[in-house]
Amino acid sequence: MKIPRELVHTFPLFIPRSYKTSEGNKTGSWRFLRPGYLEKTAPCSSACPLGQDVPTIQMLTVQGAFKEAWEVILRENPFPGICGRVCFHPCETACNRGEFDEPVAIHMIERFLADTARRYGLTPHLEKGPSREERIAIIGSGPGGLAASYFLTLLGYSCDVFESQEKPGGMLRWAIPFYRLPLDVLEEEISRVESIGIKIYCDKNITEKDFQSLKTRYNAVFVACGHQKGRNLGIVGENLPGVVDGLDFLIGLKRSEREPRIKGNVAVIGGGNTAIDVARSLIRCGAEPVIVYRRRKEDMRAFQSEVEMAEEEGVKIWELKSPVKVEKKNGKLMVTLQKMEVSELDSDGKAIVVPDPSEKEEVLFEMVFKAIGTEPSEAWYATAPPARDVHDLFSSRIVFEDDYPVLYGGDLFSSAKTVTNAIASGKEVAIALDAYFKDGKAAIMPEIERCRVGGSSALSMEIYINGERSKRSPHVVSFREINSDYFTLVPRIPQPRLLKEERVLTFAEIDLKISASMAMKEAGRCFNCGICNQCDNCYLFCPEIAVVRRTVEDGVFRQINYDYCKGCGLCVVECPRNAMVLEEESA
Amino acid sequence: MKTVMEGSHAVAEAVKLARVQVISAYPITPQTHIVERLSEYCADGTLDAKFLRVESEHSAMAALIGASSTGVRTFTATSSQGLALMHELLHWASGARLPIVMAEVNRAMAPGWNIWTDQTDSLSQRDTGWIQMYCEDGQEALDRTLQAFRLAETVNLPVMVILDAFFLSHTYEPVDVPEQEQVDEFLPPYNPRFYLDPDNPCAFNQLAPPDVYMEMRFSIQVAMEKAFDVLGAVHRDFGRIFGRHYDMVEAVECDDAEIVLVTSGTVTSTCREVIKKLRSRGKRVGLLKLSLFRPFPVGEIRRNLLKARKIAVIDRNCSFGAGGIFAQEVRSALFNVPNHPWVYGYVAGLGGRDVTPEVIEEIFRHVETLECPEDDSFWIGVREVENGIGSSR
Numbered sequence: 001m002k003i004p005r006e007l008v009h010t011f012p013l014f015i016p017r018s019y020k021t022s023e024g025n026k027t028g029s030w031r032f033l034r035p036g037y038l039e040k041t042a043p044c045s046s047a048c049p050l051g052q053d054v055p056t057i058q059m060l061t062v063q064g065a066f067k068e069a070w071e072v073i074l075r076e077n078p079f080p081g082i083c084g085r086v087c088f089h090p091c092e093t094a095c096n097r098g099e100f101d102e103p104v105a106i107h108m109i110e111r112f113l114a115d116t117a118r119r120y121g122l123t124p125h126l127e128k129g130p131s132r133e134e135r136i137a138i139i140g141s142g143p144g145g146l147a148a149s150y151f152l153t154l155l156g157y158s159c160d161v162f163e164s165q166e167k168p169g170g171m172l173r174w175a176i177p178f179y180r181l182p183l184d185v186l187e188e189e190i191s192r193v194e195s196i197g198i199k200i201y202c203d204k205n206i207t208e209k210d211f212q213s214l215k216t217r218y219n220a221v222f223v224a225c226g227h228q229k230g231r232n233l234g235i236v237g238e239n240l241p242g243v244v245d246g247l248d249f250l251i252g253l254k255r256s257e258r259e260p261r262i263k264g265n266v267a268v269i270g271g272g273n274t275a276i277d278v279a280r281s282l283i284r285c286g287a288e289p290v291i292v293y294r295r296r297k298e299d300m301r302a303f304q305s306e307v308e309m310a311e312e313e314g315v316k317i318w319e320l321k322s323p324v325k326v327e328k329k330n331g332k333l334m335v336t337l338q339k340m341e342v343s344e345l346d347s348d349g350k351a352i353v354v355p356d357p358s359e360k361e362e363v364l365f366e367m368v369f370k371a372i373g374t375e376p377s378e379a380w381y382a383t384a385p386p387a388r389d390v391h392d393l394f395s396s397r398i399v400f401e402d403d404y405p406v407l408y409g410g411d412l413f414s415s416a417k418t419v420t421n422a423i424a425s426g427k428e429v430a431i432a433l434d435a436y437f438k439d440g441k442a443a444i445m446p447e448i449e450r451c452r453v454g455g456s457s458a459l460s461m462e463i464y465i466n467g468e469r470s471k472r473s474p475h476v477v478s479f480r481e482i483n484s485d486y487f488t489l490v491p492r493i494p495q496p497r498l499l500k501e502e503r504v505l506t507f508a509e510i511d512l513k514i515s516a517s518m519a520m521k522e523a524g525r526c527f528n529c530g531i532c533n534q535c536d537n538c539y540l541f542c543p544e545i546a547v548v549r550r551t552v553e554d555g556v557f558r559q560i561n562y563d564y565c566k567g568c569g570l571c572v573v574e575c576p577r578n579a580m581v582l583e584e585e586s587a
Numbered sequence: 588m589k590t591v592m593e594g595s596h597a598v599a600e601a602v603k604l605a606r607v608q609v610i611s612a613y614p615i616t617p618q619t620h621i622v623e624r625l626s627e628y629c630a631d632g633t634l635d636a637k638f639l640r641v642e643s644e645h646s647a648m649a650a651l652i653g654a655s656s657t658g659v660r661t662f663t664a665t666s667s668q669g670l671a672l673m674h675e676l677l678h679w680a681s682g683a684r685l686p687i688v689m690a691e692v693n694r695a696m697a698p699g700w701n702i703w704t705d706q707t708d709s710l711s712q713r714d715t716g717w718i719q720m721y722c723e724d725g726q727e728a729l730d731r732t733l734q735a736f737r738l739a740e741t742v743n744l745p746v747m748v749i750l751d752a753f754f755l756s757h758t759y760e761p762v763d764v765p766e767q768e769q770v771d772e773f774l775p776p777y778n779p780r781f782y783l784d785p786d787n788p789c790a791f792n793q794l795a796p797p798d799v800y801m802e803m804r805f806s807i808q809v810a811m812e813k814a815f816d817v818l819g820a821v822h823r824d825f826g827r828i829f830g831r832h833y834d835m836v837e838a839v840e841c842d843d844a845e846i847v848l849v850t851s852g853t854v855t856s857t858c859r860e861v862i863k864k865l866r867s868r869g870k871r872v873g874l875l876k877l878s879l880f881r882p883f884p885v886g887e888i889r890r891n892l893l894k895a896r897k898i899a900v901i902d903r904n905c906s907f908g909a910g911g912i913f914a915q916e917v918r919s920a921l922f923n924v925p926n927h928p929w930v931y932g933y934v935a936g937l938g939g940r941d942v943t944p945e946v947i948e949e950i951f952r953h954v955e956t957l958e959c960p961e962d963d964s965f966w967i968g969v970r971e972v973e974n975g976i977g978s979s980r
Contacts, residue, residue: 013743013780014806015684016799018790 023564027544031567031585035560038581039472040530044106046454046476047094049395049416049424050083052076053462053469054091054106055577058526059533061109061519070113071124075462077423078150078193079143081118081185084111085511086176087420088303096529099479102492104526111511112519118188126196129156129465134437137162137218139206140225142170143419144410146190147426148222149198151461155434159198160218164205168194170226171411172419174251175274177281178507208378215404219437222429224410227374227417233269237326238370242333246270246278246371253281259507262287263366267335269293269323270371271300276307278369279315283504287366289315294322294340299350309510312500320353323368324360332364376412391432391441393448394457395425398432405436424458431464477529477578486537486576493522532558532579538571547571589763594755595620597725597762598664598690598748601732603634604770607662607688608777609654611639611647615669616702617752618692622664644669648676648687655685656791658782660736663687666752667694667708674712677745681716681807683792686739686746686777689717690732693852693903694752695938703939704752706852706904710880710912716807718746718814719880721851725760730831731878733765733774734821740777741817742810751903752939754853765829773828811882818879835879838891840866844873846954847892847928849900849917851877854935854942858901861947872951877913885920892917893924899931899954901942902964910934910964918963931957932964940968 044054053072060069073080084107095103117124136152138145141163149159167173168190172181194200206214206225214221230245232238246268253259262285268278271293279289291310293300296319300307311317318337325336339359342351389400396409409425411417428448435447451459454476463470496512497503503510514522539547539558546565550557560571572582592600598621602610610629612622628634637654641647644665651661665673670691680687695705709719718738722728728750735746750756783791795803818835826832840862841847850858855876865872875891877884892898898921902911909915914932921927933950936942946967953965 012806012809013684014799014803015682015781015791016793016795016803017781018793019788020790022790022793 026563028546028561028563028565031562031565033567033569033582034562034585035565035567035569035572035580035582037532037558037560037579039532039579040475040477041454041472042529042531043094043096043454043476043478044091044104044529046456046458047090048453049090049418049420049458050077050427051451051453051456051458051460051463052091053460055526055528055531055533057113058104058106058109058523059528059531061113061523062526062533064516064520066113066116066516067122067124070117070122071126073110073113074124074126075467076427076460078147079189079419079423080110081114081189082143082172082181083420083423084108084114085181085185085509088418096477096479096482096527097525100482100484100487100527101489105493105495105522108493108495108514109519109523112514112516114185114189115513116516118185124192126154127465128154128196132156132437134219135160135217136220136222136433137214138222138224139211139214140164140170140223140410141168141190141200141202142224142226142410142422143172144226144422144426144429145170145222145224146193146198147423148224148409148429149426150193150196151427151430152433153196153198154461155430155465157433161198161200162204162206163200163202164225166203168200168202174254175247175277176419177250177253177277179280179284179503179510180277182509215406220405220407220433222407222409222426222433223412224408224422224426224429225376226411226422228377229375230274230370231373231375233323233370233372235324235326237328237333240326240328240333242366243326243368243370246274246369247374249278249369250274250281253285259285261285264288265290265365266367266369267292267323267363267365268369268371270373271295271302272371272373273302273306274374275300275371276302276310276315278371280310280313281507282369283313283315284507289369290365291315291317292321292323292335292337293317293319295351295353296320296342313504322353322355326368329364332366333368334362334364335368337361337363374411374417389441391444393428393432393444394459395421396428396432398429398436398444400441403441405433407433427461428459431459431461434464472530473581475530481578482527482529483574483576483578487527490525492525493518528577530578533577535576537574537576538580541570541574543568543570589761591759592725592762592764593620593757593759594722594725594728594750595692595757596624597729597764598732598750599624599628600762600764601729602662603628604765604767605660605662605733605736605774606771606776607634607636607736608659609637609639609651609661610663611641611650611654611661612663612665613641613644613647613669615644615666615694617694617756618664618666618669618690620756621690621692625662644672645676648673648680651687652676652680652683652685655680655687656683656783658777658779660740660777661685661687662689664690664692666692667696667702670708670712671696674715677712677715677717679792680745682803684743684807684810686736686743688732688735688739689745689747690728691747691749692752692756693749701938702752704754704852704903705937705939706749706902706912707937709747709749710904710906712747713881713912716744716811717881718742718744718811719749720746720878721749721880722755722878723853723855723876724755725758725762726831727833727878728755729762729764730825730829730833733770734818734825734833736777737774737821737824738814738818740779741821742814743780744807744810744814749852751853763831769828773824814882815884815886833878834887835877835884836887836891837876837878839874839876841873841875841891841895843871844895845871846897846899846951847873847875847895848947848951849875849877849892849898849913851880851913852903854901854903854947857942857944858947861944861951864944865948865951870951870955880913880916883916883920888917888920889924892921892928893926895928897929897931897954899933899950901933901935901947901950903936903942905934905937905964914964929959931960933967934964935967
């Protein structure tokens with residue numbers, strides 16, 4: 001038996017119902033706090049010497065938009081394949097995720113994107129400004145010179161690059177060992193830069209006289225010829241046969257058809273990246289290298305990870321020892337090592353050392369490699385002619401001789417002599433020159449200031465050309481400002497590597513490729529600090545349906561309908577990545 | 588098929604068989620096993636329902652109000668403080684005439700913290716416009732849950748199915764779980780009389796000024812009164828399909844009884860045994876089990892109790908300053924009838940204290956010896972406590 005239908009239908013059911021809109025009641029007038037969309041700066045972007053838009057790169061990678069992600073890199077950095085391999089990635093040190101579990105492997109994703117673009121032979125879509133009449137001469141085709149020519153060309157200038165060696169690339173080509181930067185990666189990246197319309201003249205050494213004549217033919221000259229000469233130790237016997245300049249050794253390796261075999265104990269003097277490159281190369285040539293360093297291991301200027309890998313491969317490190325004399329003995333080199341001791345620590349916590357006169361030792365080596373630093377190969381490179389009109393920027397110097405701009409950058413000017421800093425220097429030069437040509441000298445400093453990423457010395461070309469990024473706040477998002485409830489602990493992707501037994505046998509690249517799915521998973525760990533990744537939390541959480549979502553041609557846009565937003569702030573709190581802001585309503 | 592299961596799981600089985608579409612709940616002991624089992628069913632696909640995890644019971648009920656407004660079948664479960672937190676929205680659910688079904692596992696209100704059974708939580712929600720049904724055992728918990736959906740969806744009022752903590756929720760008993768086809772016959776898909784329809788936009792429950800509000804309230808009262816007829820029909824249909832027969836009250840040996848004990852929940856089962864024992868000693872005693880509390884079955888109560896001389900109501904709850912709540916209701920139900928029996932109220936078994944056969948016999952002896960009730964309520968088994976602040980263990 002069913003319930004009689006008539007019984008059901010006689011039930012009274014009287015509730016309020018209205019078909020009229022209640023939109024006439026503009027509840028937004030109750031608001032005293034005003035939420036809004038305001039993208040901010042991620043700490044990684046600010047820490048990157050190139051100010052790269054890391055959170056956007058990760059966001060696009062997660063979406064599988066690899067070409068677009070690669071193009072976002074190319075707006076700020078012409079060399080992602082190189083930087084993804086050799087940069088010391090300060091972005092990862094600054095990564096907010098490091099306070100949650102582990103930093104995002106940003107460099108691995110950068111490299112993945114570059115490798116993917118190369119594998120598929122992609123041609124990037126790069127926005128180029130209208131052509132300009134000014135011609136720029138660039139001395140040196142290292143990362144600084146090439147970066148300047150790349151950015152200046154995109155800004156509409158024509159650039160000629162002069163390279164003293166037979167091939168372009170500078171230290172990228174000659175100093176960085178293949179196991180860190182394979183030749184094909186380098187050549188592909190250089191040819192891609194060249195292909196946007198840059199002329200590179202190789203085997204063209206610029207003498208001081210040539211330099212003067214360049215000034216008559218070009219509207220500006222950028223001197224970016226770097227450091228090609230190893231520094232001397234300043235000790236007895238350093239010119240004996242068997243005592244070799246470390247940089248010359250690395251260059252020689254690159255030029256030789258096959259690597260030489262070197263036997264026995266060899267000493268590498270120094271504590272920078274060159275010393276590590278030399279020592280690790282020597283291992284691959286069959287030698288047993290010892291790095292002799294006058295300070296402690298933790299004081300070495302070399303990247304920590306490089307030091308660790310060198311030790312894994314069998315490089316020995318003798319700390320607190322300084323060579324004072326090299327002598328010939330029984331066909332070998334006898335090096336007298338002075339024991340050093342720490343007298344105090346400097347402001348960075350690095351040791352300041354003094355000799356301990358009580359202790360010296362003599363050690364026999366087959367060869368000695370000097371790697372204590374580099375300097376320009378010709379004196380005029382570094383010393384600008386006497387001039388009063390000098391503007392020191394973050395990583396370059398601009399000198400006006402009767403209003404003619406000559407710029408100095410790359411290793412010649414930067415204190416941090418890294419590939420990425422050299423590229424940053426080239427970018428800075430491009431911005432400074434463009435500002436100068438368009439609006440005169442007085443425009444240079446304000447324009448440089450305007451392009452700073454999160455108040456750091458990193459400059460953004462996208463901000464300079466008033467791209468989307470220029471709308472972001474320079475406020476650098478801290479971990480505290482991330483709503484970490486939205487994230488789960490996920491371990492960082494490990495870098496797949498050759499086994500150390502394999503590494504020491506060849507100069508093959510150590511770091512192996514990662515798959516697209518690994519890259520997407522890793523990029524998915526990114527908090528996307530300060531930028532909207534369209535998660536729609538604001539839209540979903542708004543209790544007033546005052547977040548309006550509109551689909552337009554290039555995607556979905558969100559807006560706040562202030563007629564009905566009561567300013568509860570839920571959207572701002574629930575934004576996982578601090579891409580919103582809540583401010584007091586102005587009266 | 589008969590299966591040994593917890594009372595909680597009997598409810599979960601019924602919810603699954605009822606093909607509920609949206610569940611929203613927040614865990615609280617002793618209710619948790621119900622929604623825990625349902626979340627498993629949702630996760631493994633056994634039950635095709637949206638399971639909403641929320642941050643509080645208030646939100647659980649709010650979510651169901653939203654869901655039910657779209658015309659889908661909804662369910663939640665809670666206990667004690669969780670139910671209290673829902674209070675505002677309990678009124679909303681009934682006022683909005685939404686047929687939400689909730690399992691409410693009776694648990695004592697804090698402080699002192701107590702997770703054991705006590706009816707004060709559900710009875711505190713007496714005036715929220717929810718239909719309340721109290722269950723005696725696992726079978727009844729399953730059956731009442733199925734009936735609740737049918738009743739709720741017919742009268743457009745929410746229904747609470749109420750179980751004693753642990754004595755029922757966590758006790759394993761054989762339960763006859765019906766076949767899906769039987770349940771489908773008994774409980775067709777929900778056919779809402781009104782629902783939110785994006786193609787025909789409207790707003791529900793906006794401002795109701797004095798000229799209409801009272802009629803809306805009256806409409807709820809009428810629906811409550813009609814619920815007796817509907818529930819009668821539901822019981823008949825249930826009996827036809829499942830072979831198990833229910834009523835709003837159950838009278839045991841009341842016809843010739845001088846004294847009738849009135850119970851609800853699991854105490855009833857204990858009382859059944861006591862009645863048998865007392866009858867064997869020649870006592871003319873009966874038992875009236877109350878299954879329905881809202882709407883209160885006044886007619887059934889009068890019909891079954893007027894012949895007796897004395898009525899003893901056992902309350903596992905207390906309205907402080909008045910007494911046991913069932914006793915008050917029974918007393919009110921009988922008052923306007925001439926020559927009505929005396930009503931004795933007994934508060935017992937609060938906070939999960941066991942109501943043993945000895946306790947019930949003590950109540951019986953008390954009623955038997957007392958010519959008329961000297962007091963509106965008597966507390967049974969309360970120990971003397973020293974002055975000062977007590978400490979427990």
